[in-house]
Amino acid sequence: MSAEANKLLVIDGHSMAFRAFYALPPESFQTTSGQYTNAVHGFTNMLLKLIREELPTHIVLAFDLDTPTFRHQSYEEYKGGRAKTPEEFRGQIDLIKKVAEALTIPAVTVEGYEADDIVATYVTRAEAAGWETLIVSGDRDALQLVTENTKLMYPTSGISKVTVLDPAAVEAKYLVPPAKYPDLAALVGESADNLPGVPKVGPKTAAKWIAQYGSTREIINNAAEIGGKVGENLRAAVADVERNLELNLLVRDLEVPLDLEDAVLTPPDREAVEPLFDALEFNQIRDRLFEVFAARFPEADLSAEPTGALPQVTVASSAAELTDFLADHDDAPLALALCLDRSGESLSTKAKRDEAARLAEALAVVLVPAYESPDEAVQALAVPLVEADAELESALAAWLTEPGLPKLVHDYKDAGKRLAWRGLSLRGVVEDTLISGYLIQPDRRNFAFADLVTQHLGASTEPGDYVGGEQFRKKNDDGGQGTLFDEEPIPGVIEEDLARAGVHGMLLHSLSSTLHAELAERKAEQLLYELEIPLAEILLQMELTGIAVSREKLQNLDTEFQRTIEESAEAAYAVVGHPVNLGSPKQLQTVLFEELQLPTQGVKKNKTGYSTDVETLQDLLAKTQNEFLVHLMNHRDASKLRQTVTGLTEAVGDDGRIHTTYAQTVAATGRLSSLHPNLQNIPVRTAAGRKIRDAFTVGEGYETLLTADYSQIEMRIMAHLSGDQALIEAFRAGEDLHSFVGARVFGVGTDEVSAEQRSKVKAMSYGLVYGLSSFGLSKQLNIGVDEARELMNEYFERFGAVRDYLRDVVSQAKKDGYTATIYGRRRYLPDLTSDNRQLRQMAERAALNAPIQGSAADIIKRAMIDVDAALAQSQLKSRMLLQVHDELVLEVAPGEREQVEKLLVEKMSSAADLTVPLDVHVGAGSTWHDAAH
DNA sequence: CAGCAAACGTA
DNA sequence: CGTACGTTTGCTGG
Numbered sequence: 001m002s003a004e005a006n007k008l009l010v011i012d013g014h015s016m017a018f019r020a021f022y023a024l025p026p027e028s029f030q031t032t033s034g035q036y037t038n039a040v041h042g043f044t045n046m047l048l049k050l051i052r053e054e055l056p057t058h059i060v061l062a063f064d065l066d067t068p069t070f071r072h073q074s075y076e077e078y079k080g081g082r083a084k085t086p087e088e089f090r091g092q093i094d095l096i097k098k099v100a101e102a103l104t105i106p107a108v109t110v111e112g113y114e115a116d117d118i119v120a121t122y123v124t125r126a127e128a129a130g131w132e133t134l135i136v137s138g139d140r141d142a143l144q145l146v147t148e149n150t151k152l153m154y155p156t157s158g159i160s161k162v163t164v165l166d167p168a169a170v171e172a173k174y175l176v177p178p179a180k181y182p183d184l185a186a187l188v189g190e191s192a193d194n195l196p197g198v199p200k201v202g203p204k205t206a207a208k209w210i211a212q213y214g215s216t217r218e219i220i221n222n223a224a225e226i227g228g229k230v231g232e233n234l235r236a237a238v239a240d241v242e243r244n245l246e247l248n249l250l251v252r253d254l255e256v257p258l259d260l261e262d263a264v265l266t267p268p269d270r271e272a273v274e275p276l277f278d279a280l281e282f283n284q285i286r287d288r289l290f291e292v293f294a295a296r297f298p299e300a301d302l303s304a305e306p307t308g309a310l311p312q313v314t315v316a317s318s319a320a321e322l323t324d325f326l327a328d329h330d331d332a333p334l335a336l337a338l339c340l341d342r343s344g345e346s347l348s349t350k351a352k353r354d355e356a357a358r359l360a361e362a363l364a365v366v367l368v369p370a371y372e373s374p375d376e377a378v379q380a381l382a383v384p385l386v387e388a389d390a391e392l393e394s395a396l397a398a399w400l401t402e403p404g405l406p407k408l409v410h411d412y413k414d415a416g417k418r419l420a421w422r423g424l425s426l427r428g429v430v431e432d433t434l435i436s437g438y439l440i441q442p443d444r445r446n447f448a449f450a451d452l453v454t455q456h457l458g459a460s461t462e463p464g465d466y467v468g469g470e471q472f473r474k475k476n477d478d479g480g481q482g483t484l485f486d487e488e489p490i491p492g493v494i495e496e497d498l499a500r501a502g503v504h505g506m507l508l509h510s511l512s513s514t515l516h517a518e519l520a521e522r523k524a525e526q527l528l529y530e531l532e533i534p535l536a537e538i539l540l541q542m543e544l545t546g547i548a549v550s551r552e553k554l555q556n557l558d559t560e561f562q563r564t565i566e567e568s569a570e571a572a573y574a575v576v577g578h579p580v581n582l583g584s585p586k587q588l589q590t591v592l593f594e595e596l597q598l599p600t601q602g603v604k605k606n607k608t609g610y611s612t613d614v615e616t617l618q619d620l621l622a623k624t625q626n627e628f629l630v631h632l633m634n635h636r637d638a639s640k641l642r643q644t645v646t647g648l649t650e651a652v653g654d655d656g657r658i659h660t661t662y663a664q665t666v667a668a669t670g671r672l673s674s675l676h677p678n679l680q681n682i683p684v685r686t687a688a689g690r691k692i693r694d695a696f697t698v699g700e701g702y703e704t705l706l707t708a709d710y711s712q713i714e715m716r717i718m719a720h721l722s723g724d725q726a727l728i729e730a731f732r733a734g735e736d737l738h739s740f741v742g743a744r745v746f747g748v749g750t751d752e753v754s755a756e757q758r759s760k761v762k763a764m765s766y767g768l769v770y771g772l773s774s775f776g777l778s779k780q781l782n783i784g785v786d787e788a789r790e791l792m793n794e795y796f797e798r799f800g801a802v803r804d805y806l807r808d809v810v811s812q813a814k815k816d817g818y819t820a821t822i823y824g825r826r827r828y829l830p831d832l833t834s835d836n837r838q839l840r841q842m843a844e845r846a847a848l849n850a851p852i853q854g855s856a857a858d859i860i861k862r863a864m865i866d867v868d869a870a871l872a873q874s875q876l877k878s879r880m881l882l883q884v885h886d887e888l889v890l891e892v893a894p895g896e897r898e899q900v901e902k903l904l905v906e907k908m909s910s911a912a913d914l915t916v917p918l919d920v921h922v923g924a925g926s927t928w929h930d931a932a933h
Numbered sequence: 934c935a936g937c938a939a940a941c942g943t944a
Numbered sequence: 945c946g947t948a949c950g951t952t953t954g955c956t957g958g
Contacts (some may be wrong), residue, residue, distance in 0.1 A: 349934065584954055585939060606939070608955095613940060640941060643952060667948060671944085678950045681943035689942080714944090770946035779945080841945085849947040853944090857948095885944040885948090 008126045008260070009056035012115045012137035013063040013107065017043050017096055018089075019138050019155050026088040037280050039092040044099050044285055046136075051265070052292045054134055058263040061100050061107045062118035063093070069114050071247050095280065102272035103289075105265070106258050113254055116141050120250035123150050125260045134164075140185070141250055146170050146178035175207035183216035186244035187234075197244065198237045200230050216245055267293050267300040278455065307459050308374030310466035311502030313366060315382045315489040319391035325381045326399055329369045333406040333430060335505035338415055339364040339382070339490070339497045358661075358676065361385075362418040364490050365396065366498065368505025377468060380502045384490040385422050397424050406430040408508045410449045412533070413664065416540045427537070433508060435532045436515040438665035439524045442827055447665055453507050456514045461507060463499035472496050523824055531823065532664065535861050538868045538880065539662045539672070546657030547679070547881045547889070547928075548699035549648065557645045557691055564638035572631035582635045588612040591628070598624055641688055648695070651677045657699065662883070669850050670825045670857040672883060680884050684932070696928035702878075703894045704924045707931040708904045709887035711919040712737055713856045714769050717822075720914040721851060722805030726798060731916035738762040744798040745791070764795055768802065769852050771845030806848055813847040821854035822912060823862075859918070860886060863911035870903045889928060897924060 020042025029038035050056070100107045108118050116139055123145045126133045133150040135142050143165070146152050152165045163169070170178045187206040189197025198206075209226070213219045219226075220242070223235050234241075268289065277286040293300070316322045341363055344356020364382050371378040383396050399405055400419065408431040409415050416426040437447045437456075450461040460466075464473035472495075488494075519525050573579045576595060580587045589609050592598050598620050604611040614633065621629040651658045660679040662672045674680040682696075683689025698705045710716075715737060719727040730740040735750060742753035742761045763780050764772070772780075778788035796803040813819045814833065818826040827850045831843035864880065867888070871878060877893035878900045888908070892900050901922050908920045923933030 350936095581954080583940095583952090586954075608938075611939085636940085640952090644942075647951075663949090666950095669948060671948060673949050674943095675950060678943085681941090681950070683942060685942085767946060770948090772946045775945045777946090845946065846948090853948060856944090887944085 006058060006126075006129070006131040007054070007056045008122065008131050008133040008263070009050055009054060009059045010119050010122050010126075010133060010135050011047075011050075011059070011061050012119055012135075012139055012142065013043075013061045013096065013100075014093070014115055015138035016046065016136060016155075017093055020046065021086070021089050021092065026086075035091060035095075036088040037092065037095065037282070039089060040095045040099060040280060041282065041285065043096050044282070044289075047099075047103075047105075048285070048288055048292045050134075050136065051296060055296070056134065057265055058131075058260065059105045059265050060118075060122050060258070060263045061097075061105055062115035062122075063097070063107055063109045064115045065109050065111060067111065069112055071114070074243070074246065098276055099280075101269075102276050103268045106263050108256055108258055110254050110256060113251060115139075117251040117254055118256060120145055120252045121254040121256055122260060122263075124252040126150070129260065140181075140190070141248060143170055143174065143181040144178055144248075144250060175203055176210050180210050180215070182245065182248040183210050183219075185248050186216050186241050187219070189240075189244065190248070196237075196240055198230070198241060199233045201233065205230060216241060265296070267297045274454075274458070283451075308371075308466055308506075309377040310463055310468035310499060311368060311371075311378045311380045311506050312468075313380045313382050313498040313502040315364075315384065315498070316392060317489075318389070319395040322381065322383060322392060322395045322399070325367065326405075331405060332370065333408055333509075335368040335370075335408040335508035336415065336426075337366045337368065337409075337501035337504040337508070338362045338418060339366065339493045339501050340418070341492055342497070343492070360418075362415075362422060363493050364498070364501070365400075365419075366501035366505055368502060368508070370509045371506055375467075378502075378506055380505060382490065382493075382498050382501070384493075385424075386491055401425045401427050403427045408433070408505075408512050410434050410452075410504070410508060410511075412536050413540045413543070413662075416537075417543060420540075420544055429533060429536075430529075431508075431512045432533060432536060433511050433515060434665055435536065436512070436519060436528060439527055439532070439825070440515060440518050440522065442665075442670065442825070443668035445666070449504065449507075449511075452515075453511055456518075457507065457510055459507060459510075461500070461503055463496060463503050466503060469499055469503075472499055522826060524826070527823060527825055531858070531861055531865070534865050536664060538864055539664065542880055542882070543659055543661055545879055545881060545891075546653060546655065546659035547891075548657050548697050549652055550695050550697050551649070551652060551656070553695035553697075554645055554649045554652075557695065558642060558649065561638045561642035561645060561688075565635060565642060568631045568634040568638065572628055572635060575626070575628040575631065582632055583639065585612045588632070592620070596626060596628060598626060637686075637688065641683065641692065644683065644692060645695075647677045648692070658696075660882070667857075668827055668846075670821060670827075670854040670861075671885060672857070674884075679882055682928075690929050690932075693932070694927045694929035698926050699891055701893075702891045704892045704897060704926060705881075705928060705931040706878075706890045706892050706897070706900060706904070706922060706924050707887055707928070707933070708890070708901075708908060708920055708922045710856070710860065710908065711921055713859065713886050713918065714852050715765055716914060716916045716918065717852050717855045717859075718769060718802065718805075719916045721809075721822075721855070722799075722801045723915070724799050724801035724805070727802065728916055734917075734919075738765065741765060741795075741799075745794045760791065761795070764791060768806065769849060771806075771848040809851060810844050810847050819847050819850045819854075821851055821858050822914075823855070823858040825854050825858060827854065855912075856886060859912045860888070860908075863908040864888065866907040866911060867904060870907055871900070874899065874903065876900060876903075889931070892924070 017039045021039035024038040024042045026036045026038045029041050030036055097107045110118055119135055119137060119142060123133050123135060127147065127149060134153060135145060135150065136153045138155050142152050146165055146167055148167060154163050154165055167178050170181065174181060174184065176184045184203060184206045187197050187201050188203055209219045210216065213222055220238055223231070223238065226234055273286065273289065340360040342360070344353060344360060347353045347356055362385055364384050366380055366382045368380040369378060383392065405428045407429050409429055410432065411434040412429045412432040419426050433449070433452060434447050437452045453459050453461050463469040519528060569582060572582060576591055580591050582588065586608060589612060592612065593600050593610055600610060604616055617629050617633055620626065648658060653659055658677065658679065660674045661676050662674055664672060666673045683692055716731055719731055726744065730737055738758045738761050739750050739753045742757045743750040745761055746753065746757050760781055764777060767777055767780065774785055774789040774792050777792065778785045781788065809819065813829055817830065818828045820826050829843045829847055831839045832847060834840045834843065860883065864883065868880065876896050876899065878890055878896045880888060880890050882889035890900060890904070905920045905922060909918045912918065921933055923931045925931035
């Protein structure tokens with residue numbers, strides 16, 4: 001590289017770290033261990049952006065030290081009066097230095113000097129060598145360094161907006177050429193450094209004097225001839241100005257520990273980047289980092305050291321090849337990976353890509369045996385699912401469906417579904433690393449295979465990172481993966497896909513054993529083998545089966561709700577005199593609180609201003625009787641319902657049924673969640689909402705829908721876990737729980753409890769499960785805090801063991817670091833010991849709730865497995881369709897109703913052995929609405 | 934076009 | 945200042 005092409009980037013690390021810190025909210029950038037990373041994040045991003053856009057050949061980061069500098073020694077108050085460094089900033093400078101180290105960018109410090117002096121020294125050397133330089137600093141002292149070859153990037157607000165200053169720009173902005181900036185600053189003073197200047201002299205006066213006399217030294221020499229008040233002030237402040245002059249001037253000839261030439265930019269140290277970015281939980285930045293450096297150093301190899309040999313994937317072309325392969329591996333577990341159709345990956349929006357990914361077809365199954373040694377290429381076999389001969393297909397089907405032949409997968413339900421679309425059934429799954437990963441860290445949201453592999457094995461899932469896979473390495477000029485087609489043994493599957501599936505399968509074996517060691521330590525193996533994996537099989541069937549809906553009923557509802565929407569909108573517009581988007585909280589704020597002048601007193605606020613949620617609207621209605629509010633709320637209700645109807649209509653499959661997907665690894669408590677569409681939040685509370693449930697119907701060939709739900713399961717678990725005798729007695733007596741509790745709390749007979757009293761204790765009982773406070777209760781019940789506290793005291797007086805339990809569960813969780821359900825499902829809550837009060841209290845409420853909500857989830861999961869087994873045992877054709885946390889919906893085959901009902905009640909009630917009975921209510925009907933009871 | 938905030942449906 | 949979720953809409957900022 002020729003000298004002319006050299007470009008130095010020199011960054012004042014401290015000042016930019018501070019800018020980054022104030023530009024990004026610390027609370028949004030925290031690792032699970034509580035370390036704030038907002039400054040690190042912003043700084044790293046900025047650094048990458050500079051490398052990408054400015055193309056420097058050399059980079060230096062300059063940092064201050066904590067020790068005093070020569071400036072402090074000559075002026076004690078130097079930088080005095082600065083606010084204390086915020087708590088959240090602590091440790092972030094060290095992390096930034098670690099990032100620099102991983103990127104092999106030098107971080108330079110010099111004892112007794114500031115970062116600015118280091119910057120000045122490198123700039124001076126670069127100038128001498130004829131290099132171009134870009135300074136990045138938020139400190140104005142750096143202005144003096146600007147020349148034609150040396151520009152300054154100065155952040156104007158935060159770190160996203162920057163100005164690049166050349167000499168002309170400096171002069172335009174500060175009225176003096178760069179070299180004279182110290183003269184100007186000496187006269188004006190610098191409040192950030194606690195350096196007072198001449199009173200009443202601002203940049204304009206100072207610039208005028210400098211133009212007249214040439215320098216501040218000359219101004220002082222001629223101070224006598226300057227008239228007026230400012231002249232007097234100047235003469236009085238000569239000592240200050242002289243001191244400023246001395247302190248402002250940057251040192252340009254420091255002894256620095258690193259030569260300019262040695263600051264050359266080189267590719268990052270991947271071995272250092274990976275663990276550091278793991279710890280910082282920077283995943284997106286990591287990707288961007290490697291992209292930026294790959295673009296910068298196309299020839300360099302940024303990939304990790306190969307961790308083993310790439311599996312050799314052979315494509316089976318005959319049944320014999322498959323049967324031989326299976327015979328070779330006897331009955332040992334084989335990992336299973338699918339090659340999917342990737343043609344949807346280039347769709348324009350994320351929503352479309354996600355949709356395509358969900359529906360992508362399986363093109364091949366790759367079977368991978370456990371490897372003996374990582375250095376020896378494992379022999380894997382790919383079986384095409386398209387254009388394969390019938391014999392091969394049936395040989396594969398036989399292996400897949402045999403429960404006695406063990407398979408390892410990541411996301412069994414997903415693989416099972418894609419295979420089912422091809423008419424294949426997958427059984428005998430002994431490991432699903434998705435679920436294992438979840439059981440270990442239930443509050444993590446993303447269990448992508450590659451992430452689990454990185455985290456638990458520290459390995460790569462990229463074929464290019466394995467010996468023998470060099471041809472798959474992504475080169476910068478990329479685009480040419482198509483060139484890797486040798487031939488196309490399986491339509492739509494390129495060589496790289498096969499290699500990827502091979503690596504995936506190979507890693508499944510190692511990930512499985514690593515996760516199992518963890519599971520064993522947590523005593524969670526039973527949960528995996530006896531609960532979650534069997535449940536996954538059932539969920540898969542439920543998802544494939546779906547639930548029938550009446551398109552006609554949905555269509556009618558859509559029309560009905562649409563009419564309400566239009567009518568209420570018209571009526572609302574009439575009140576305000578013009579149309580508004582009633583779905584825009586922002587526009588509503590304007591209409592409600594500016595145009596209609598509704599009282600804002602006591603109105604809840606959110607980040608964007610006054611809230612417009614139902615609660616607020618109802619309060620406003622009570623106060624003002626403004627009928628706009630009525631129309632708005634009608635509009636809201638109808639829009640929400642129509643939105644649900646639309647979503648359902650779009651989700652109806654060709655078979656006239658809706659197939660939801662259950663997420664088994666999302667809810668941190670152990671519950672399921674439902675998506676695409678969500679069938680766990682279909683309205684039920686209002687009459688209009690219930691009409692939607694009426695569109696869910698029994699399918700053809702079946703007699704009726706059956707719903708079965710646990711009655712008050714969470715309170716029963718509370719009774720069981722707390723051992724509260726009064727509560728246990730209530731459930732054993734089979735009395736109405738809330739009347740029973742109300743009678744005790746209010747000291748009246750069970751049948752004398754008023755409706756109001758009953759609803760109060762009901763809210764209270766449910767609230768306790770969520771960690772309700774007296775404040776929250778008072779708000780919920782619209783009563784005073786005192787009355788709420790009174791109510792709580794009275795409650796705990798009668799049900800003392802409940803209070804003891806709630807207290808103990810939190811303190812135990814603090815001690816252990818986790819809560820546990822009755823089946824031993826753990827939830828880790830590191831925030832229980834956080835210094836941040838809000839985080840800590842949130843964790844405390846989660847600790848109260850997790851054992852209860854989680855135990856209820858365990859119980860219904862157990863029940864589902866037992867019900868499914870009992871249905872099979874009795875050879876019944878009836879089937880489970882939906883689970884809604886404490887409710888199951890089944891489709892009953894003709895003539896089976898009585899038997900199924902009996903079996904349901906029996907299996908659900910006996911799913912757990914509690915000190916209180918588990919009551920189950922059953923209802924039947926031709927629609928979901930009618931089956932409710 | 935991606936991602937956030939607000940709102941609201943369920944247990 | 946009550947837990948656990950998913951989806952849609954409007955809007956901002958890249």
